[in-house]
Amino acid sequence: MKPMLLTVGLACFLRLTCGLKTSQVTTCAPLLNKFSHSEIAVNIGTPAKTMSLVADTGSSNVIVVHCKCPDHTCVELTDCYDEKKSSSGSLTLDEQGRHTQMRMSFGSGDVYVAIASDEVDLAAHKVNMQDSLLMMFDHELDVEMQNFQGIFGLGVPTTSEHIPKNWLLEAGQQRFSMCLNSFETDSGVLRMNPSPQPVALANIGKLHWGLDFRGISVGAASNPVAVCDPANKDQGMVTACGIIPDSGTTLILGDSKQVLDLFAELCDRWSRCSSAYQQAKASGKYERASADLRETLSKWGFPKALMKPLGVDPATQEKQFKRQTFDAILSKCGTWGNAAISQGPEAFANYIDLELPELHFHIADLSGNQQTLKMQGSGYVVGTQMNGQIICFSFIDDIEYMTPTNGPIWIFGTPLFYEYEVHFDTAGGGAMSFSQSASGCGSCTPSGVVEFSAGPGTGPVHGLMRRKNGMIRDLDMKVRMPKINTSLPL
Numbered sequence: 001m002k003p004m005l006l007t008v009g010l011a012c013f014l015r016l017t018c019g020l021k022t023s024q025v026t027t028c029a030p031l032l033n034k035f036s037h038s039e040i041a042v043n044i045g046t047p048a049k050t051m052s053l054v055a056d057t058g059s060s061n062v063i064v065v066h067c068k069c070p071d072h073t074c075v076e077l078t079d080c081y082d083e084k085k086s087s088s089g090s091l092t093l094d095e096q097g098r099h100t101q102m103r104m105s106f107g108s109g110d111v112y113v114a115i116a117s118d119e120v121d122l123a124a125h126k127v128n129m130q131d132s133l134l135m136m137f138d139h140e141l142d143v144e145m146q147n148f149q150g151i152f153g154l155g156v157p158t159t160s161e162h163i164p165k166n167w168l169l170e171a172g173q174q175r176f177s178m179c180l181n182s183f184e185t186d187s188g189v190l191r192m193n194p195s196p197q198p199v200a201l202a203n204i205g206k207l208h209w210g211l212d213f214r215g216i217s218v219g220a221a222s223n224p225v226a227v228c229d230p231a232n233k234d235q236g237m238v239t240a241c242g243i244i245p246d247s248g249t250t251l252i253l254g255d256s257k258q259v260l261d262l263f264a265e266l267c268d269r270w271s272r273c274s275s276a277y278q279q280a281k282a283s284g285k286y287e288r289a290s291a292d293l294r295e296t297l298s299k300w301g302f303p304k305a306l307m308k309p310l311g312v313d314p315a316t317q318e319k320q321f322k323r324q325t326f327d328a329i330l331s332k333c334g335t336w337g338n339a340a341i342s343q344g345p346e347a348f349a350n351y352i353d354l355e356l357p358e359l360h361f362h363i364a365d366l367s368g369n370q371q372t373l374k375m376q377g378s379g380y381v382v383g384t385q386m387n388g389q390i391i392c393f394s395f396i397d398d399i400e401y402m403t404p405t406n407g408p409i410w411i412f413g414t415p416l417f418y419e420y421e422v423h424f425d426t427a428g429g430g431a432m433s434f435s436q437s438a439s440g441c442g443s444c445t446p447s448g449v450v451e452f453s454a455g456p457g458t459g460p461v462h463g464l465m466r467r468k469n470g471m472i473r474d475l476d477m478k479v480r481m482p483k484i485n486t487s488l489p490l
Helices: 256-269 271-282 285-299 304-312 314-331 345-355 414-419
Strands: 027-033 038-044 049-056 062-065 101-106 109-122 125-139 150-153 175-180 188-192 211-218 242-245 252-254 359-364 370-375 381-386 389-394 396-398 407-412 421-425 431-435
Touching: 027 175, 049 062, 062 109, 175 414, 211 242, 211 256, 252 256, 256 271, 256 314, 256 396, 271 314, 314 389, 370 414
Parallel strands: 049 150, 062 125, 242 407, 252 396
Antiparallel strands: 027 038, 027 188, 038 049, 038 109, 062 150, 101 109, 109 125, 175 188, 175 421, 211 359, 252 407, 359 370, 381 389, 421 431
16 A cells, blocks of 8 residues: 555646756766666765766756665665665654655656655766655556666756656756767766857757757758648647657657658658658558458458548558658668678668668747757667668657646657757746767766767767767667656647
8 A cells, every 4th residue: 555645736736937046167978878768876875875867858857766765665766765774864743753755657657755854966967855865665657677877867857846856957057068978988967057158049948958849851951841731730829839858768759640751751752761661662562461450340340431530541551651661771881882881880770871861850949949950860860780781771660748838748759859959948937959069979087077088080970979880770679758748738
């Protein structure tokens, strides 16, 4: 039986927009690339206990796994936190002297935490998180967690007397940025108080970092958008779509219908896919598959009126077959890209960029400021080995996150942070910027200074140096889905 809990009411969040203590010192901390996400080493308590926490722009609290969690078959742990072993740590008690506990609701389930106080040190900024360190002792998440030690929330800073304090606000960190490399030896960099960026888009999210998403152009930035056309938004809507940059999510996720439209457009603009689809269509392969599906549904007693929502209408079927064709051909990249593979990883990444259409993401704020983010093929494709053969698959998938005023919400996970250094400014209502550098992320030294290796030369920047030497990323572990409650507004 669960203990009596204080449930966090997200609707009570108030934005803290003034009176902030700020630090002007620029420091950094290295990000450890786990491929599906990145983690950061955070020192907690006295003596300092170093824990590897998920660096997550999709949440706002510091959560650590308590050492009692294994007693509740919580996770497979390599390390955990115990306030009794810290001279600066203490449990938060209510008026009756009982441990204060909370239930936190995420999209993938609930997490049960006890509230404590202790020192949290990151990037040379030590903060006493008074009644704001959350110790997870149980969960009801529908996801598998292994070697999970906690979350370091870098989401939109919010404050209320009913919720724990945010580390960014307590540390006086007005600005921070995240930049990821593709390989564990290089990791990435979390910068605290980097220089302000010349182009900033004002945050439109209430609970998350969010922007107006004005669609994706496939192939060229000037091509018509495949999804999220602002001209198609319904009356009363503020935006046609929205996006959340979430470093704690592995994939790019969007509305299932819009993702289907995107893959159909990708197939149309990729000559290898378009030709294969036309050949299959001419052979009658897809018509036979459609007939088989209709016959099966008819035998099950489905009325014709119900078949259209199930994807049996010709237009939707055509898009589904194009997506299947795209996925099938992409999976065989080790065959049609074999010549490039034999020349090395960089040559293969270049070949993927030449083969696949570019994606151009059009983003904006509500004041009319706009920016277009380009992503080459090797930015939204990853590879892995199976039975000695290289196979590829896309890093784009479905999520259902519909809001009344901002439409379908897309979540931009690690591919965005591999391609761009993403800047966040907490002042006012918040703002975001996206920068590119031929020098890549650099690395964070033990003294907290960012160092850059020699640049790639005087030639044009190739797709950003987020991919180490232009190599295609690989993924050999389970993807991490967002810990976002999709029933709430942006």
